[in-house]
Every structure is written in C-alpha cells, then in structure tokens.
Amino acid sequence: MSESSRQRLLDDAEVYALYATTETERRDIETERLRVDDTARAQFDVLVSEIHETLALAAAVDAAPAPARLRSDVLARVASSGQEPTVRELPPNVTPLHRHRRERSKSWRYSMMSAAAAVVVAVGGVVVVTQTMGNDAQPSQADQIVAAPDARQASAEFPGGGLATVSYSLSQDAVVVDLDGVPQPPPGRVYQMWFVDGAPRSAGVVSEDQLTSENGTVVDGLGSSTNFAFSLEPAGGSPQPTEVLTMLTLGA
Secondary structure, eight states: OOHHHHHHHHHTHHHHHTTOSOHHHHHHHHHHHHHSOHHHHHHHHHHHHHHHHHHHHHHHHHOOOOOHHHHHHHHHHHHHSOOSOOOOOOOTTOOOHHHHHTTSOHHHHHHHHHHEEEEEEEETTEEEEEEEEOOOOOOOHHHHHHHSTTOEEEEEEOTTSOEEEEEEETTTTEEEEEEESOOOOOTTEEEEEEEEESEEEEEEEOOHHHHHOSSOEEEEOOTTOSEEEEEEEETTOOSSOSSEEEEEEOOO
C-alpha cells in the first residue's frame, strides 16, 4: 500500500461520513478501504465514527420539533414516492466535493468539525438543515480562577454550622467564595468578607443570594493578602471588622 493511497482514503473520510458523494464515489471509497492495511483502515473508521458522533451531538443540541404542516407534507411525499435511491449526473459546472477537499489541510478539517456541524437530509425534495456554529460557552470568571495554574483552596467552619471555602489565584488577583450550609445571619446583621494583608480590607457584604448560591461569589482584589476573614456586622457593613467569625489562611 502506498502512502498516497492511505492519505487519499483518510482525506475522503469526511465526505464519506457526511454522505457528500455520489453512489459511485462512495463505492470507490469503500473499495479503497478494503485495499489499505489494517492501520489505515482503523484510522479511517475512527475518523468516520468521530464525525458521526459530532453530528449526532449537534443535532441533539439544536433539535426542535418540525412544524405540523411540514411534517405532514414530508410524510405525504414519502408515502407517494418511490423509495429507491436516485443517482443524478452532476452538471458540467459542478465539481464533486471530494476533489476540492483534498486541497484542504488536516488542521482545517478538524477545526471545521469543532466549529460547525451541519446535517442535510433530503426527503422527497424537501431539504431540512440543522446547523450549529461555535456554541461553546466561554468559561466564567469563577471557572478561570479555579482552573488557573496557581489556584489554591482553603476552608474553615462557620460558628453555628456550615463551611466556607475560598478558591484563590494570585495571577487572577481574585477569589471564589463558596458558602455551604452557612446559616442566615441574625435579623439586622450581615456577614462581611475581608482581605487581610496587614490591615483588613473589606471585600463586601454577603447578600442573601450569595449565601444560597451554588455557583460561588467572585471577589476581585486579592493582592498580597495572606488571610481571608468573615465577620458579623450591622446591616450595610462596617469600615473595620467588629466580630470576626472565622479566618482562612491563604498560602503562597
């Protein structure tokens, strides 16, 4: 088996998986698959399988019920038309997709599959297209802090129950505060957070939403703080802590 035959088969994996070939071209690809060695055949099968999985995921994410009228029209056409596949000759001004594809690099092919997936289904002359275009969500600030190479974590119990956990990153200059099972403060009082690097610096009061949030609270301005503290203060907070409840040590 020549290297060119192996590469040609791998180059055809995408159009084969997307059914972007004529019936004759598809048979040629399948014949070529049988001619190559086991390694090349396995690589081809893996590529086809990965593309099918990507398309299935894209279809599942963006799937929506077809309008009732469209569904009934499609089913009516299917019922009244023959089910044998039809292969049409291409017009002279149309070049088969796989000939263009061989000019593209491998990096382009893989970036195309990760950035967009398109499924085209033709039934009785009706074409339905499902497409996704780069819908990957950007990581939140909290995710970036927790995932930073220098990220650390410290935890301490609250008086009366509950746990305070602080994830922090010097490079991100911020912390993520998670409060698990911490009770509500007494009426007219609030929890206040503090950066401690000599003199305490207020990091804000804890709102009721933050107290019950499962996503954590991002607080910027870590600086060179070596401790993070919680205190119990009058509503609205205090310029300096008056009743420290717990303090977490932030290591380097």
